[in-house]
Amino acid sequence: MVPWFYLAGKMVIGSSKKVVADQIEEVRRICALVVDDDPLVRRIHGMLLARYGLETEAAENGKEAVDLFLSGKTFDLVLMDMEMPVMDGLQATQRLRGMGVSSMIVGVTARGLEAEKEAFMATGLDACWVKPLNAEAIISVLDELAKKLL
Amino acid sequence: MEVDQLQRSFLEYSRLLFHEGFLDGQFSQLQLLQDESNPDFVLEVVSLFFEDSERLLNDLTIALDQQNVDFKKLDAHVHQFKGSSSSIGAQRVKNVCIAFRNLCDEQNAEGCLRCLQQVKQEYLLVKTKLEALLRLEQQIVAAGGAIPMLNEFC
Numbered sequence: 001m002v003p004w005f006y007l008a009g010k011m012v013i014g015s016s017k018k019v020v021a022d023q024i025e026e027v028r029r030i031c032a033l034v035v036d037d038d039p040l041v042r043r044i045h046g047m048l049l050a051r052y053g054l055e056t057e058a059a060e061n062g063k064e065a066v067d068l069f070l071s072g073k074t075f076d077l078v079l080m081d082m083e084m085p086v087m088d089g090l091q092a093t094q095r096l097r098g099m100g101v102s103s104m105i106v107g108v109t110a111r112g113l114e115a116e117k118e119a120f121m122a123t124g125l126d127a128c129w130v131k132p133l134n135a136e137a138i139i140s141v142l143d144e145l146a147k148k149l150l
Numbered sequence: 151m152e153v154d155q156l157q158r159s160f161l162e163y164s165r166l167l168f169h170e171g172f173l174d175g176q177f178s179q180l181q182l183l184q185d186e187s188n189p190d191f192v193l194e195v196v197s198l199f200f201e202d203s204e205r206l207l208n209d210l211t212i213a214l215d216q217q218n219v220d221f222k223k224l225d226a227h228v229h230q231f232k233g234s235s236s237s238i239g240a241q242r243v244k245n246v247c248i249a250f251r252n253l254c255d256e257q258n259a260e261g262c263l264r265c266l267q268q269v270k271q272e273y274l275l276v277k278t279k280l281e282a283l284l285r286l287e288q289q290i291v292a293a294g295g296a297i298p299m300l301n302e303f304c
Contacts, residue, residue: 038202038230038233038234038237039198039202040195040198040199040202040234040237040238041233041234041237043194043195043198044180044183044195044237047183047188047191048183051183083229110229110232110233110236111229131233131236131237132176132233132236132237134175134176134179135179135182
């Protein structure tokens with residue numbers, strides 16, 4: 001698997017750039033937050049991200065995600081489910097953008113309806129994917145994240 | 151049984167489950183995520199799926215047992231079940247959920263009852279088969295072997 005990390009100000013994909021140990025001055029792991037009410041999805045998406053070298057945390061609903069940011073935590077990437085109890089993905093994304101959070105927020109939804117995806121996108125998402133995500137989808141998300149971070 | 155014989159049985163049984171549509175590529179993706187640092191990952195997510203499913207089947211039974219069925223609520227439970235079955239790659243359960251949701255849209259109580267029976271049956275079938283597959287996996291590990299991968303379904 002390809003490790004992703006932030007290396008001396010540059011996001012590096014390990015195998016493609018042949019990173020050697022003596023080049024590493026400072027490594028900051030990319031942090032991701034998985035927001036989903038389903039523990040099965042939280043575990044699978046968390047594991048997929050960890051496989052690509054990301055550090056992950058999880059939240060069970062949008063409010064928990066907002067509270068994490070309010071507590072001062074920061075994440076490079078947020079995987080935000082659309083339908084959740086307490087606070088859904090649309091409200092949470094709107095709230096986070098309103099707080100000035102500029103992290104990449106990727107919506108994930110089991111609903112394939114374009115109108116619903118568009119409404120979710122309009123809250124301030126960077127992208128929206130149908131769940132469950134697979135390795136191909138995660139690589140695509142990480143490619144976009146790399147562009148955003150570079 | 152010898153390790154190579156167990157590994158062959160595992161591959162044959164996995165192939166059968168894919169060919170009969172019980173599992174799809176999502177399950178292979180989960181198998182790929184299992185490694186030395188997470189040796190029980192598949193067992194863990196399959197157990198979460200069983201927990202989710204049993205709770206949701208109970209919720210569905212209660213929702214359909216009402217005199218005035220709340221189809222919106224029923225649909226929300228079916229939607230969740232569709233989500234967890236897709237996450238694990240339980241394809242036949244997921245397909246019944248898709249049909250079930252259409253019947254919720256039509257507010258077809260009789261059709262929904264039929265679908266509930268069907269989804270219960272498909273769930274019990276895939277549960278039995280996943281348990282058998284995991285038993286084989288544990289036997290391979292106990293005998294010191296590695297779990298073979300079915301790359302054609304990834």
